[in-house]
Amino acid sequence: MTDLKALYQTIEKRNPNDAEFLQAVEEVFESLSVIADVHPEKLDEDVLARLVEPERQIIFRVPWVDDQGKTQVNRGFRIQFNSAIGPYKGGLRFHPSVNVSIIKFLGFEQIFKNALTTLPMGGGKGGSDFDPKGKSDGEVMRFCQSFMTELFRHIGANTDVPAGDIGVGAREIGYMFGQYKRIRDEFTGVLTGKGLSYGGSLVRTEATGYGLCYFTQAMLEDKGTNFENKTVVISGSGNVAIYACQKAQEFGAKVVTLSDSNGFIYDPDGIDLATVKDIKEIRRGRIKEYLELHPTATYTEGKRPWSIPCDIALPCATQNELDLEDAKELVKNGVMAVCEGANMPTTPDAIHYLLENKILYAPGKASNAGGVACSGLEMSQNAEHLSWSFKDVDDKLRHIMINIFKTCRDTAAEYGHPDQYVVGANIASYLKVAEAMKAQGCV
The missing domain is CATH 3.40.50.10860 (Leucine Dehydrogenase, chain A, domain 1)
Known part of the structure; x- marks a missing residue:
């Protein structure tokens, strides 16, 4: 053993x-x-x-x-x-x-x-x-x-x-x-994320944020609900956060926060994504500039947005940005789901606290896999010397993310830990890689 x-x-x-x-x-x-x-x-x-x-x-x-x-x-x-x-x-x-x-x-x-x-x-x-x-x-x-x-x-x-x-x-x-x-x-095709004029793929910019919301929506629907009329708190303001915000809004949610390394904005009326895109994608500015056009919003320096009451939290900034105290604050304020858009943004004690309190928790290795999934689709297009339509790539991405959710759910249940998607994600992926490694010998 x-x-x-x-x-x-x-x-x-x-x-x-x-x-x-x-x-x-x-x-x-x-x-x-x-x-x-x-x-x-x-x-x-x-x-x-x-x-x-x-x-x-x-x-x-x-x-x-x-x-x-x-x-x-x-x-x-x-x-x-x-x-x-x-x-x-x-x-x-x-x-x-x-x-x-x-x-x-x-x-x-x-x-x-x-x-x-x-x-x-x-x-x-x-x-x-x-x-x-x-x-x-x-x-x-x-x-x-x-x-x-x-x-x-x-x-x-x-x-x-x-x-x-x-x-x-x-x-x-x-x-x-x-x-x-x-x-x-x-x-x-040695790099992915290339420009569309030289072998890049449509949807690649949006993929991680969109994929995060496809996974989250599948998880919510499995529990008889969805994004509709939910309040969502998002950290970060890069591609992942921006396009998670966009897709969540398309799904009927109200996104009220975004952040950068200096602090976070809170707009109780819902984030105006056009303003954020202008600041971050065109001007390469700081998120606090949002207040110049939206004076009713607030900016909090040096803090993360997890104190804001919400139904769904999507950490999309960086590793270990959501700790135990943040998790306690989220649970106290009624959060129902925490789904990771960044890599390992939630600390281990915070994860345990969320699971102990029956909060739906999706680990980044599953819920933020949309970016690398679309990179894999870009590799396929490069190998075939083809360029697929936005709808084709988006449909494939959504299908991949829904299947990832089902794999996590079903594997967790099979091993006696229903709704613990981190257990399902780690076991399912380990078994696949281990089988390939054993088949190839001691290399």
């Missing part, structure tokens, strides 16, 4: 400074302990020992020249975690907080998230401690070109296909793709 506790202790000793990674592993192991109780024969210690160790970890220097002619140096990362079910797939994050632990946790989560989509994609993640905020287009371009000058040798359409993440949007993807094409002298 596999001793998960002993294995976790070994992982702790091997990764003593990687707090976020250890948190992600502990969450998965907590779910896998359910397998140990019900079907211990399905836990393979040899597989688990390999699964928690990245197949490859790449760290490199990224020198670039700023507008004043001064050389700056950042650190680049790519963690190629698991390729059992397909080429490594996962985003690139450009943010000052990026370090090995964060990239490892994101890459580890990506293994399970990608498996849930049923598309042939392994798990990986990458990025840099470079901060695009406040940089000119020229500085961002020079950084991206330097970053790709090293990364190109480690990626490829059938090897590793990066995408965007925090700090990496269409601009950054375009600069990196151009440099890859120049160095390799080939036009190939």
Whole structure:
């Protein structure tokens, strides 16, 4: 019988400074302990020992020249975690907080998230401690070109296909793709999130936010309700938050908050998305500028929006943004569902509190899989040299997200933990990856 506790202790000793990674592993192991109780024969210690160790970890220097002619140096990362079910797939994050632990946790989560989509994609993640905020287009371009000058040798359409993440949007993807094409002298689907004029997919910008709402709607409908007339609190104001807000509004909900790293806005009349898109997508401004056109809204500096009463909470900003005190506040104010649009935004004690209080909770590896699902669809279009319509891609995305919900629900029930979608997500994805790993031998 596999001793998960002993294995976790070994992982702790091997990764003593990687707090976020250890948190992600502990969450998965907590779910896998359910397998140990019900079907211990399905836990393979040899597989688990390999699964928690990245197949490859790449760290490199990224020198670039700023507008004043001064050389700056950042650190680049790519963690190629698991390729059992397909080429490594996962985003690139450009943010000052990026370090090995964060990239490892994101890459580890990506293994399970990608498996849930049923598309042939392994798990990986990458990025840099470079901060695009406040940089000119020229500085961002020079950084991206330097970053790709090293990364190109480690990626490829059938090897590793990066995408965007925090700090990496269409601009950054375009600069990196151009440099890859120049160095390799080939036009190939090596990155997803590309512009529509050079191989990108419709719906990719909206995919994570839309997918989050498709999953949430399926979860709510399973309990006899939906988004209609619900009050929704959302954190973040990037693509995920903006398009989760848009889709929730289309489903009949009233979204009342958005946020950024400085604070959050609260509009009791409902968020005016056109204003937010102008601030964030056109002007690259701060969310507090919303008050210039909507003086009845309020802005709270240095806080997160979880104190605002709501029916549904959608954390769409960053890891560990919703802690135990936030969870208590949400429960006190009558929340019925918390669904993650970011990666691991809810702390473990907050998750336990939500589940103890019978709150519907959807883990990010399931509910925010829409982005990578659409990336997989972009890979398919690139391979076929085709471009599908918005409706075609959106229909496929909705179908994938509904199936992910059903997989989580059915697996959780099968293993004796009904409505605990985190248990269902972790077990279902682990079993798929483990089967592929065992079939391929000790690699």
